[in-house]
Amino acid sequence: MSESVGESVTAAILVIGDEILSGRTKDKNIGHIAEYVTALGIDLREVRVVPDVEDEIVAAVNALRARYTYLFTTGGIGPTHDDITADSVARALGRAIDVDPRAVAMMRERYAEGELNAARLRMARIPEGAALIENPISKAPGFMVENVIVMAGVPSIMQAMLDAVAPRLRTGARMQVETLDAGGLAEGSYAEALGALAGDHPGVSIGSYPSFTGGGFRNQIVLRGRDPAAVAAAADAVRALLSGLTSDKAPI
Amino acid sequence: MSESVGESVTAAILVIGDEILSGRTKDKNIGHIAEYVTALGIDLREVRVVPDVEDEIVAAVNALRARYTYLFTTGGIGPTHDDITADSVARALGRAIDVDPRAVAMMRERYAEGELNAARLRMARIPEGAALIENPISKAPGFMVENVIVMAGVPSIMQAMLDAVAPRLRTGARMQVETLDAGGLAEGSYAEALGALAGDHPGVSIGSYPSFTGGGFRNQIVLRGRDPAAVAAAADAVRALLSGLTSDKAPI
Structure with a gap:
């Protein structure tokens, strides 16, 4: 991605x-x-x-x-x-x-x-x-x-x-990065919608990264791309997606 | 090696x-x-x-x-x-x-x-x-x-x-490892003799690893091989080599 x-x-x-x-x-x-x-x-x-x-x-x-x-x-x-x-x-x-x-x-x-x-x-x-x-x-x-x-x-x-x-060194356009906290949402509760969203924002790389601490997972969604407007638009879409969800009790 | x-x-x-x-x-x-x-x-x-x-x-x-x-x-x-x-x-x-x-x-x-x-x-x-x-x-x-x-x-x-x-998993013969502390000796003060010694002990891999802490280097010499007697003999040779040296003040 x-x-x-x-x-x-x-x-x-x-x-x-x-x-x-x-x-x-x-x-x-x-x-x-x-x-x-x-x-x-x-x-x-x-x-x-x-x-x-x-x-x-x-x-x-x-x-x-x-x-x-x-x-x-x-x-x-x-x-x-x-x-x-x-x-x-x-x-x-x-x-x-x-x-x-x-x-x-x-x-x-x-x-x-x-x-x-x-x-x-x-x-x-x-x-x-x-x-x-x-x-x-x-x-x-x-x-x-x-x-x-x-x-x-x-x-x-x-x-x-x-x-x-x-x-x-020759350098390129700097990558714009936005990191969104998925709060207590399990990855599996947003994974399908996030995949569809990623498909709609082809210039932006979207990753979901779980970390496991203190007996539970904490997930972050990271958006990366060289076009600031495209990254911002994708981040808005992810925020809207996350705010409409409530998590189930599954581990991931 | x-x-x-x-x-x-x-x-x-x-x-x-x-x-x-x-x-x-x-x-x-x-x-x-x-x-x-x-x-x-x-x-x-x-x-x-x-x-x-x-x-x-x-x-x-x-x-x-x-x-x-x-x-x-x-x-x-x-x-x-x-x-x-x-x-x-x-x-x-x-x-x-x-x-x-x-x-x-x-x-x-x-x-x-x-x-x-x-x-x-x-x-x-x-x-x-x-x-x-x-x-x-x-x-x-x-x-x-x-x-x-x-x-x-x-x-x-x-x-x-x-x-x-x-x-x-299928496993192999375990590697025998000996780690010798080179004390305050700079790597460059034993490097040539160690290289010759390594050539004399072909079944043993000998590495010298510097770490830099507190403004000075501290080196360790690590010997690895599958034949315990060969590793022990090489380690004895390295110990003899190190004990005959005094360090100069060069950084490495």
Whole structure:
């Protein structure tokens, strides 16, 4: 139901790391990027999580960069042997990769000469032609090459990199969002009428989202679209629909 | 670095829902399923998030079910028009789908006769040949058909369904995990030696995971493998490596 009005700017996220797939680390980056790019008028259309395996990363990068305006990756750009994102992205794009003097210069701000050992210099490996993305926290940069934006996995660093790269991105018309509380109404008591209403408002995406807390459901209806008047008209229609209903006692 | 020893049981997760991609809802299911199946000896190898668009769901279901032992889906099985998971899975598998009397019987435990309207009966639409998965909270069941396990998106319901379906799953040898604290050592001070050590212990996956809190990094080294003796030997080697190091003052 994400039909967009006009030309849209789209994105995907690729989360790279065994630690997410084993459940050891709970991802916090997907939700942050999703909210962030949505606010910029960029439609996030797909997310994938893959392990620290070069063939998997290359295949996912190529599938996603071909399909969406931007691909954001998180994770795998540290100094250890399991940090293979930069090399994998270079391979996916058929670009050379080497230690980049610009990245080394950034790292020198926080690393003494003797500290820049071989492992740390891996963090300065940047594919040919990439633009660097500043890392105010630990200095080793992310990068943007073609439409692929490579960021750290540590959330605070990823967030700083996203702030740094955002002004360089093409953005679309911002999505207008209206959220209506369905009160104590069970979803099943309005679902059929809401489906018909959604069919009557094709430029507006209408979702119904239950949350279960304290032994009961609480539902919200979210309307999204790029045309403010269309969203407002659909929201009025949903309000009218809800106000005419009383809930039964069914769970959903 | 997830090379497994012996025959492995693998899985993927497909999260279905516009609300995750817009950032409105922060997913809590990926981390839960990841930890849960890992504890069962099932290797989670990939995750995807797709919107409420039938073609996208069908394509992802077919890509993932072909590649892994099991595919878990979450979301899109409620009563509203944007709940299209069951029909999409049926289409992906080339199976008929209709209201299933077994599902209706389960729902009757909590829904009065008059409450089972057309929208709620959509929750009883189950692909032909599927086994149902009980839902103790709101009764409308999930299902398992071939190797695809379809669960709710609301975390408490999803968790109950996962508990219900787990005993039916084939499981692998459990992963042995050792987590070593790297203390105040910067990753870059042990990265090169750790990479060499990882090469010497091919049956063990070794990851280094930084977390950034309170202005400094804290790193953990996680060793995973199916052979307890191999994991223990690698852990001893990592301990010896770490104890011989003193950290410099570099950030990573």
